[in-house]
Amino acid sequence: MTGAGMTPAARRVSRLTRWSFGFGSIAYGVKDGGFTTFLLLYYNQVMGLPPGRLGLVIAAALLVEAFVDPFVGFLSDITRTPWGRRHPWMYASALPVALGWLLLWNPPAGWSQDALLAYVFGSALLVRIALSAFEIPSAAMGPELSSDYDERTLLFSYRYLFAWAGGLGMLFLAYAVFLVPDATHADGLQNPLGYQRYALTGAVIMALSILLSSMGLHPEIKSLPKPAPTPPGEHWREFRAAILNRGFLVLIAAGTFGYTAQGVAFTMSNYIYAFVWQFDTATRSMVPGALLIGAIFAFILAPRLSRGGDKPRIAAILTIMSVLLTVAPFVLDLLGWFPPKGSPFQVPLLFTIYIADITCGVAATILGSAMLADVVEDSEIRTGRRSEGVFFAGGFFVQKVAGALGIGVAGQILELAAFPAKAEVGQVSAMTIDRLMIYYIIAALALRFATAFWYTRFPFGRAEHEARLARLGAKPAE
Numbered sequence: 001m002t003g004a005g006m007t008p009a010a011r012r013v014s015r016l017t018r019w020s021f022g023f024g025s026i027a028y029g030v031k032d033g034g035f036t037t038f039l040l041l042y043y044n045q046v047m048g049l050p051p052g053r054l055g056l057v058i059a060a061a062l063l064v065e066a067f068v069d070p071f072v073g074f075l076s077d078i079t080r081t082p083w084g085r086r087h088p089w090m091y092a093s094a095l096p097v098a099l100g101w102l103l104l105w106n107p108p109a110g111w112s113q114d115a116l117l118a119y120v121f122g123s124a125l126l127v128r129i130a131l132s133a134f135e136i137p138s139a140a141m142g143p144e145l146s147s148d149y150d151e152r153t154l155l156f157s158y159r160y161l162f163a164w165a166g167g168l169g170m171l172f173l174a175y176a177v178f179l180v181p182d183a184t185h186a187d188g189l190q191n192p193l194g195y196q197r198y199a200l201t202g203a204v205i206m207a208l209s210i211l212l213s214s215m216g217l218h219p220e221i222k223s224l225p226k227p228a229p230t231p232p233g234e235h236w237r238e239f240r241a242a243i244l245n246r247g248f249l250v251l252i253a254a255g256t257f258g259y260t261a262q263g264v265a266f267t268m269s270n271y272i273y274a275f276v277w278q279f280d281t282a283t284r285s286m287v288p289g290a291l292l293i294g295a296i297f298a299f300i301l302a303p304r305l306s307r308g309g310d311k312p313r314i315a316a317i318l319t320i321m322s323v324l325l326t327v328a329p330f331v332l333d334l335l336g337w338f339p340p341k342g343s344p345f346q347v348p349l350l351f352t353i354y355i356a357d358i359t360c361g362v363a364a365t366i367l368g369s370a371m372l373a374d375v376v377e378d379s380e381i382r383t384g385r386r387s388e389g390v391f392f393a394g395g396f397f398v399q400k401v402a403g404a405l406g407i408g409v410a411g412q413i414l415e416l417a418a419f420p421a422k423a424e425v426g427q428v429s430a431m432t433i434d435r436l437m438i439y440y441i442i443a444a445l446a447l448r449f450a451t452a453f454w455y456t457r458f459p460f461g462r463a464e465h466e467a468r469l470a471r472l473g474a475k476p477a478e
Helices: 015-023 025-046 051-078 087-092 094-104 113-140 149-178 192-223 235-243 246-276 281-307 311-334 346-383 388-416 430-455 462-472
Strands: none
Touching: 015 025, 015 149, 015 192, 025 051, 025 094, 025 113, 025 149, 025 192, 025 246, 025 388, 051 087, 051 113, 051 388, 087 094, 087 113, 087 192, 094 113, 094 192, 113 192, 113 388, 149 192, 149 281, 149 346, 149 462, 246 281, 246 311, 246 346, 246 388, 246 430, 281 311, 281 346, 311 346, 311 430, 346 388, 346 430, 346 462, 388 430
16 A cells, blocks of 8 residues: 555645645644753742752653553554544644643642642643644645755754744743732742733644644645545554564664753752852743744755755764754853853843854754654655654654653752752852752763764765655656
């Protein structure tokens, strides 16, 4: 069952399709930003839960969801309806996502620590599984829309651009509008009412992005590959054959280390902004703008780099460049060579480094996702079936497991550094801050260099992919 009937044309898709494919990832960006940037901070600094246990509970929710994701992708692959394989899942996810998000940021008052930890686990699991029901089928449409090597990079560039725009847009609103000081909270990050407003706004944005993306991609249903139904009893054999693909396993390894590093960075970001660099509210509200500039540069850069060579080597180089930029300010500060707090050079230099770091890191991740799309045809050659949902569920499985590990690692960094709960800026000892930076540097270097190593082990590039398309009889670009 291989061939032109199953393999999509190597075509350029319409601008509406590209924008719609990207737009839905706004929901993922809002969710990811909330989990990695604010969730541990909120329940630790506002609700008073201990960071070690809290980090483990959040990590446990992510791990449970991670093991659900492959089944979501698998079920998406075998779904057959008049609306295709993906859209029923995508449309159905909008309301549960919004409900779960509201519950997560509105915990009951007066509950014990153990009860609150259980509440965090349950509400976090609800919102994440609901969003997986959209994100996995939606992302799985990427390799179905086109088999062109460079068009896929462009499609996933849109996806990452919108994901970062959604996450950073909400981050800006959080810093500038919702989590601001008031009469009873000198630090806006400890303002519980602000988190409730943040939750309501996020819920509306997530639901709208899911629905509008699904509607924008609806006209493509008729053009997507329509594999024959799998005979009863064959599902699990296909699933096993797909996940044992060598290219897939290499990307799983790279993603595990890379997304763990990202989870650590995002979870630690507010601690670093507030306690290491001592940003005031105005400076903190400018951070999302700097990061968005980096994401836009990555959106422009990744497709151009893809056209100039093979994705695996380029992704590895970008990953190494990113981690060197990440640790540079901390190393220089520990050596006494970085502009001190309050210096007019500190913030501009940090923001310049942030932009360059994000540009390299996001561009590498875009290329990694495009490489995962290229695995689909390699698997089709080997198994005779297309398993986009399984592969992208595997990718999200890695993100969730690694995100859990990242939050867990961040919680342990805080514990090892003996970082106090409900800390006040300027009141944490210099020794504690130094320990925080040292543990963070070690984690970032180890995780990112491991990511780069695994990218270099990816087994094929452009030439192999195009030869594979010729064997499958894919139509040339239109």
